[in-house]
Amino acid sequence: MPVYGQSYWAPAKTRAAARRPATGTLTADVVVIGGGFTGCAAAYALAHAGLDVVLLEADRLATGATEGSVGAILPVPDAALLDVEKEAGKRPARVAFTELRKSSLDLAATLKRLGVKCDLSATSLLVNAPFTNDAARLKKELAARKAIKLDGLWLSPEASRRALVTETQGAMRVRDAAVLHPVRAALGLAEAARAKGARIFEQTRVKKTTFTRKDATVAFAGGRITTRGVVVATGTPGPVFHQLDRHVRTARGYAVVTDPLTPAMRKLVGARDALYTEGTESPRFLRWLPGHRALFAGLTGPEIAAPLRAAAVRQRANQLMYELSLRYPDISGLPPAFGWDLPxxxxxxxxxxIGPHRNYPFHFFAVALGWHGEAFGWLAARAAARFFTDSATREDDLLGFMRTL
Ligand SMILES: Cc1cc2nc3c(=O)[nH]c(=O)nc-3n(C[C@H](O)[C@H](O)[C@H](O)COP(=O)(O)OP(=O)(O)OC[C@H]3O[C@@H](n4cnc5c(N)ncnc54)[C@H](O)[C@@H]3O)c2cc1C
Structure with missing residues (x-):
């Protein structure tokens, strides 16, 4: 029977017992709010830089979007360079694309160096062009990326069909992607942060932050922390920073994991050794998992009221299974094993x-990670560490709210 409403990455065996909530009056150099991949990575990067860090997570670590994600280190943002150049400006677009590539390599190297057991495996990303007009657009995108020395190789329709075994008019291959277990990766970084002295608390929801000229205070149900640094890694600005909500859009994303492919199906769907996405208006992501399962995601819809969410997950999971069977008719009939939703x-x-905001002294935001993958969370973590050790770069500035000014 399919399990709806629970992520494939959720099983409790990956987790130790809950950490205790924070209580009382504390001090810290930096408080990280939110214990998803971004918050855990920030806690590690800040503690590694020699800062005294406290991380506060409202629920358990890595239970938000991190637990629902595909678990991919993408070497490029989940967007076309040409679109981002138009909307964010050329400089920020170029910085995001070049820095993200460096970040994906650095994250993989850091996880290896720390010995984090998260099934890290190098792969490439194939961006498929299912139809002729997608191929024309993707070729233009590849040329724009090459002009700023980004990696990318165009696969002819024949080569692409061999690699993908699906409807294709060509594809862009990007190296230096990786896949991992997103929950184990986040928990491993939290553990590495703890080993460097970070204090990590679960079941501690931050209610508000305030600041004076001298410092900031982070308030939660059982107490407060006085600090000179706050990293906001809560996915969305949320109720605590609701004035910034106009800068983000929140939707629901959906994902499914299939039952294992039968041996006959496996022969028909090719090598399955790359991450798959599409150079289309509304791309899907496909990751082949160990045990011959497929993880298929990318469907988004409006936020749904809690009582209707269970029915929506079931319906959208079945829609994703149908869409998967259109791309891979040879596996149609395969049942879903897990279907879930996430913000x-x-x-x-x-x-x-990713950066400070002039209305919030001592704060550093790392929100709206969208579908970008863990490399952007790591990029944010490293930028936060530079910010709080007074070594921010000019590139760092361009990823923050400065873009709106
Ligand atoms: C193919 C693909 C698909 C992806 N799908 C998605 C997707 O659908 N959605 C998405 O967002 N990202 C997705 N990602 C991107 C990426 O993996 C995630 O964005 C990333 O893991 C999010 O991490 P996070 O730490 O920023 O957010 P989260 O994991 O959501 O962590 C935020 C944490 O903050 C905590 N929190 C919130 N408010 C408070 C408070 N007041 N006090 C204390 N704690 C608080 C929450 O409990 C939560 O644990 C995808 C990536 C790829 C490659």
Missing amino acids: VVTTVDRLPW
């Missing part, structure tokens, strides 16, 4: 908000 927070210009 998808994006911005108008498609890049996340």
